[in-house]
Amino acid sequence: MTDTKSILLVGVGGQGTILAGNILSTALLEAGYDVKVSEIHGMSQRGGSVSTQIRYGKKVHSPVIGRGQSDILIAFEAMEALRYLEFLKPEGKVVVNDYKIPSAPILMGKADYPENVIEILKEKASTSVIDAAKIAQELGNMKVMNVVLLGALAKAMDLTDIDWEGVIRNTVKKEFIDINIEAFKRGRDKLALAEA
Amino acid sequence: MKKLLTGNEAVALGAYEAGVHFAAAYPGTPSTEILENIAKYEEIISEWSPNEKVAFEAALGASIAGARSLAAMKHVGLNVAADPLFTTGYTGVNGGMVLVVADDPGLHSSQNEQDNRYYAKHAKIAMLEPSNSQEAKDMVKIAFEISEKFDTLVMLRMTTRVCHSKSLVEPGERKELPLKPYVKDLTKYYVAPAVAKQLHVKVEERLKKLEDFSNETDLNYIEWNDRKIGVISSGVAYEYAREVFGQKASYLKLGFTHPLPGKKIREFAEKVEKLYVIEELEPYMEEYVRALGFDCTGKDKIPNIWELNPEIIASSLFEEETPTIQYDKSLVANRPPTLCAGCPHRGFFYGLSKRKNVMITGDIGCYTLGGADPLRAMDTTICMGASISVGHGAKKVFDRYKKDMRVVSVIGDSTFFHTGINSLLDVVYNKSNTITCILDNRVTGMTGHQDHPGTGYTLAGEETEMISIPDLVRALGIKHVRTVNPLKLDQLKEAFDWAFALDEASVIISKYPCVLKKWSKFDREEFEPLEGKCEVDVEKCIGCKMCVNTGCPALQFVKEDKKVKVDPVQCVGCELCMQVCPTEAIYKVGD
Numbered sequence: 099m100t101d102t103k104s105i106l107l108v109g110v111g112g113q114g115t116i117l118a119g120n121i122l123s124t125a126l127l128e129a130g131y132d133v134k135v136s137e138i139h140g141m142s143q144r145g146g147s148v149s150t151q152i153r154y155g156k157k158v159h160s161p162v163i164g165r166g167q168s169d170i171l172i173a174f175e176a177m178e179a180l181r182y183l184e185f186l187k188p189e190g191k192v193v194v195n196d197y198k199i200p201s202a203p204i205l206m207g208k209a210d211y212p213e214n215v216i217e218i219l220k221e222k223a224s225t226s227v228i229d230a231a232k233i234a235q236e237l238g239n240m241k242v243m244n245v246v247l248l249g250a251l252a253k254a255m256d257l258t259d260i261d262w263e264g265v266i267r268n269t270v271k272k273e274f275i276d277i278n279i280e281a282f283k284r285g286r287d288k289l290a291l292a293e294a
Numbered sequence: 295m296k297k298l299l300t301g302n303e304a305v306a307l308g309a310y311e312a313g314v315h316f317a318a319a320y321p322g323t324p325s326t327e328i329l330e331n332i333a334k335y336e337e338i339i340s341e342w343s344p345n346e347k348v349a350f351e352a353a354l355g356a357s358i359a360g361a362r363s364l365a366a367m368k369h370v371g372l373n374v375a376a377d378p379l380f381t382t383g384y385t386g387v388n389g390g391m392v393l394v395v396a397d398d399p400g401l402h403s404s405q406n407e408q409d410n411r412y413y414a415k416h417a418k419i420a421m422l423e424p425s426n427s428q429e430a431k432d433m434v435k436i437a438f439e440i441s442e443k444f445d446t447l448v449m450l451r452m453t454t455r456v457c458h459s460k461s462l463v464e465p466g467e468r469k470e471l472p473l474k475p476y477v478k479d480l481t482k483y484y485v486a487p488a489v490a491k492q493l494h495v496k497v498e499e500r501l502k503k504l505e506d507f508s509n510e511t512d513l514n515y516i517e518w519n520d521r522k523i524g525v526i527s528s529g530v531a532y533e534y535a536r537e538v539f540g541q542k543a544s545y546l547k548l549g550f551t552h553p554l555p556g557k558k559i560r561e562f563a564e565k566v567e568k569l570y571v572i573e574e575l576e577p578y579m580e581e582y583v584r585a586l587g588f589d590c591t592g593k594d595k596i597p598n599i600w601e602l603n604p605e606i607i608a609s610s611l612f613e614e615e616t617p618t619i620q621y622d623k624s625l626v627a628n629r630p631p632t633l634c635a636g637c638p639h640r641g642f643f644y645g646l647s648k649r650k651n652v653m654i655t656g657d658i659g660c661y662t663l664g665g666a667d668p669l670r671a672m673d674t675t676i677c678m679g680a681s682i683s684v685g686h687g688a689k690k691v692f693d694r695y696k697k698d699m700r701v702v703s704v705i706g707d708s709t710f711f712h713t714g715i716n717s718l719l720d721v722v723y724n725k726s727n728t729i730t731c732i733l734d735n736r737v738t739g740m741t742g743h744q745d746h747p748g749t750g751y752t753l754a755g756e757e758t759e760m761i762s763i764p765d766l767v768r769a770l771g772i773k774h775v776r777t778v779n780p781l782k783l784d785q786l787k788e789a790f791d792w793a794f795a796l797d798e799a800s801v802i803i804s805k806y807p808c809v810l811k812k813w814s815k816f817d818r819e820e821f822e823p824l825e826g827k828c829e830v831d832v833e834k835c836i837g838c839k840m841c842v843n844t845g846c847p848a849l850q851f852v853k854e855d856k857k858v859k860v861d862p863v864q865c866v867g868c869e870l871c872m873q874v875c876p877t878e879a880i881y882k883v884g885d
Contacts, residue, residue: 110629123460127298134426135298135460138402145847146631159536161426161459164605166616181626184618200850201629206668206842207851209627222619240863 102155104163105255108182109174110199111148114244117269118174119150121248125257125265126154134161145202147178171223172251174230174244175199176215183222192225193254193289195247226254226292233284242274242281249285258286299463301456304427305394306331307463308434309364313471314338315389316356318349320712321741322368323403324457325396329366330744333753337468342744342753345678345712346371350378350393357391358483360473362438366394369410370677374713376413382447383417384493385483386500389474390441392434393419396452399574400601403740405658405677407600409575411451414552418497419447420504421552422513423529427461433549436513444504451551453574455530455601505553513549514558520544524566526559526579526590535572537604538611543570554582563588570611574602633663635848636809636824636866639733640669642704642780644844644870645787646731647671649794652700653692655685657714659706660739660808668845672704679713681705682721682730689726700794701728707763708738708746715770721799722771729793730772730801732763733780735808736817743811750816760816767801774800781806783873809866826867826884832857834879841871841880 105122109115116137123135131154138148151162163185171186172193173179179194186192196216203209212218219225230246245266252258263279270278299307305328309317318341319329333340339356343349346367353365367375372395379393395413398404414421422437424430430452437448481489508514523543527535528551535545546562548554563569563583571580571592580592595610596602605616633640643664646654656665656672657680665672674684685703692699705714710732721728738744745751750760764775774796778785786804793800807817809824828848837856842849848864849871851857860871860880872880 111631123298127296127462132462133298133460136455137458138454145629145634147629158461159533160604161455161461161530161533162603164603164609164616166618167605177626178629180621181623181629183621184623186619188617188619201627202632202667202845202847203630204627205847205850206845207839207853208667210853211627212625218621218625222621 102153102158103255104168105152105251106163106168106171106182106185107150107152107174108171108178109148110178111145113174114241115148115150115174118244118248119152121245121265121269122251123152124269125260125262126152128265129257129260131155132158134158136161147181149182170251170255172247172254174247177201177212179219180212180215183219186223188223190223191254192219192223193247193250194219194225194227195231195243196227196229197231197243226250226289228285228288228292230285233288234281237277237281237284239277242277245278245281246285249282249287250289252282253286253289296462296464298460299427300327300458300460301424301427301430301452302327302458303331304431304463305366305434305450305452306334307465308431310335310338311431311466311468312435312438313362313469314364314438315361315473316353316363317341317366318343318352319366320344320346320349320371321738321744322371322396323741324398324454325366325368325371325394325452326741326744327457328394329753332364340753342746344747346375347378350375353391354378354382357387357389358476359388360476361389362391362471363389364392364394367396368404369395369397369408370404370406372410372413374678379413379447380417381485383419384490384497385485386445387441387447388476390438390448392437392441392448392450394450394452396454396457397575398454400454402454405675407575409578411551411578412576414449414451418501419449419552420444420550421449421451422549423451423551424456424549425529425532426456427459427463429549430456431463433513440507444500444507446500446504449552451529453530459530501553505556508550508553508555509557511550514555515547516558516562517545517547521565522567523570524562524568525570525572526562526583527572528579529574531572531574531602534602534604534607538608548579551579554579556586559583560586563590572596572607630666631663632845632847633660634809635846635864636868638735638780638804638806638809639664640844640846641783641786641868641870642731642733642804643669643671644874645780645783645790646702646704649700649702649790651698652702653685653688655681655688655701655703657681657705657709659709661704661706661733664704668843678709679705679717682714682717682728685728685730686717686721686724686726689728690724693726701726703728703730705730705732706739707732707734707736707748708744710763711747711761715766718767718770718772718801725799727797727799730799732767732801732803734763734803734805735811736805737808737811739808743808749814751814763803772799772801774798775803776800777803777805779806780804781868781870783870809868824867826882827862827865828860828867828869828871828880829883830858830860831879831881834877836877836879838876840874840876844870844874846871
């Protein structure tokens with residue numbers, strides 16, 4: 099097709115996927131790419147499975163991709179990685195948060211959280227695992243888990259030349275700038291170690 | 295500098311730059327953010343209307359008064375506004391008027407996936423279809439020019455992926471425009487039969503002029519590449535087609551899609567070897583192309599159900615499967631949307647689910663989830679306002695044919711104001727003893743917390759008259775009205791017992807703010823906030839699952855030890871689980 103790259107960012111409603119998508123798309127824009135982002139609002143957000151698609155390149159046409167078309171799958175929740183794995187190119191990469199959120203049928207004891215999700219992902223695709231919850235906890239705010247994962251994504255996509263600090267500074271609330279910059283760095287460095 | 299905007303934000307910016315004076319809407323996914331963003335511009339009078347018909351008519355009134363006006367709605371909202379739509383097709387406008395309609399292919403948040411392009415054809419008005427955010431902004435501005443030049447309503451037809459995708463937009467300046475003079479003109483706006491008869495003649499003449507424009511305008515353009523393949527496309531489907539064919543095909547990109555440009559289509563179709571018509575949902579353009587006498591490939595291969603993407607187009611046209619990673623998808627548990635922890639609707643539906651021999655007619659909103667697992671306390675959901683009238687019809691039949699069934703109609707506060715009022719009038723007038731439950735969570739919930747006539751605030755954030763639902767239903771003739779807090783199950787049970795024993799129609803108002811709502815001054819005056827968190831005493835928990843069967847996402851049944859645990863991050867301390875626990879194993883901390 100083209101030089102256009104596709105990122106599929108998945109998680110559970112309330113995990114901050116939209117903010118992560120905003121920082122990422124702004125950064126890509128400032129790096130000089132054409133960018134398109136697609137999100138779904140409305141009913142599915144009530145604790146349901148959510149996804150953001152980000153595409154960038156010289157000239158992007160479609161804001162969405164189909165199965166087998168994403169260059170990278172970044173999952174804020176482990177089971178969601180498995181749900182969307184079919185959207186990844188067979189040679190694509192997975193960055194998965196080692197973090198489980200049981201869905202309603204699991205909470206009620208009517209379904210089981212799949213066993214060995216991470217192992218299945220590793221077996222099927224080039225997968226990097228990151229414990230973003232642990233890093234966020236160390237930083238003292240679970241809400242920055244999304245930016246930890248964004249740091250990991252930037253590393254995995256080799257988008258390290260971008261002025262991420264500047265973008266974070268302009269995107270998040272003043273009192274959260276420092277912690278988010280730190281979260282980004284920790285995620286980026288953690289993935290570098292995982293990949294080494 | 296260019297900005298990354300959603301299609302909805304771009305429409306709002308376009309309206310601002312076009313000098314729009316008045317805009318109105320009823321919230322509905324995927325159109326909601328259009329008015330939310332327009333409201334940021336103080337230059338524009340911006341309003342939430344009680345429903346789409348009212349929004350449309352208010353915008354029409356503004357246009358007749360000489361203003362540039364805009365009405366926005368989701369696709370099914372246009373069904374509600376269809377009556378004024380068709381007549382506006384006859385009257386035309388004074389100040390330019392644009393109707394923005396957002397279809398939802400894929401039914402992300404809707405009850406059907408109707409293709410509203412047929413409305414433009416049916417109502418004989420002009421239609422534009424943007425493919426991305428820049429086009430959305432530009433087309434709003436052009437739409438006003440077309441509206442004023444041809445004296446027609448213009449429909450801007452969007453879809454979910456245009457509304458909610460972000461792409462680059464170059465912002466411009468607002469052009470302030472004076473109002474057009476208001477002139478009383480009975481031959482134009484006084485649509486009595488004799489007047490309408492003459493107006494229909496004008497409509498047909500106008501359509502011919504619009505077709506000429508459609509053939510001339512740059513909104514419909516040809517991009518010549520290889521002529522072996524020619525693609526006719528519009529909207530976001532055009533962007534998908536570009537991904538699939540790239541430079542290997544020539545394109546006729548249609549931005550002005552009613553009336554369609556017959557001459558331009560003919561010119562294009564004659565010069566390509568193989569013709570494709572690529573469009574989402576129905577074969578609106580394809581039918582026209584075929585009627586012109588051209589064979590083409592379209593809906594014989596590309597599905598007319600659900601939304602498209604480049605992969606679906608490629609695999610359906612070329613019958614080639616895109617390589618994907620193979621794995622056992624059945625391992626993945628469903629993650630359906632759920633009522634939030636602390637949602638007042640949960641208490642209501644839990645209480646209602648205990649009743650036997652009841653038909654529960656539901657409506658459109660977050661509370662539609664009361665029909666899903668585990669509560670399943672709903673039998674029907676049709677459209678906005680239908681709960682009460684569908685319930686009425688069912689109850690009349692049950693009674694006449696001596697079926698032992700009660701009917702409970704469940705509707706939200708915003709939905710009641712939208713189209714529930716007329717239906718309740720029917721219940722009173724035609725005497726069915728249905729029990730109407732108005733779930734008043736003090737906000738339009740599902741679409742992301744918009745104000746409505748019952749909240750005490752306007753879209754602009756000004757304080758206004760707060761319509762009292764109890765007063766309103768009494769004024770409609772309901773004699774039996776009670777208000778309960780649905781998170782107090784004993785109160786709720788007592789109200790149900792009372793209503794089920796009545797042989798006249800009754801209304802129960804289940805009233806507590808949405809758990810996600812930022813409380814207004816009025817809410818703080820009226821309600822006690824939820825405090826503390828719930829915890830489970832594992833010694834007392836017998837693993838009966840009564841609490842998890844309320845469907846609260848803060849509760850988890852742990853299979854290994856057959857006990858329930860509370861997620862302290864999610865729990866907001868609503869105490870519903872405490873009330874259903876038979877062994878008093880759940881207690882409050884921080885109380």
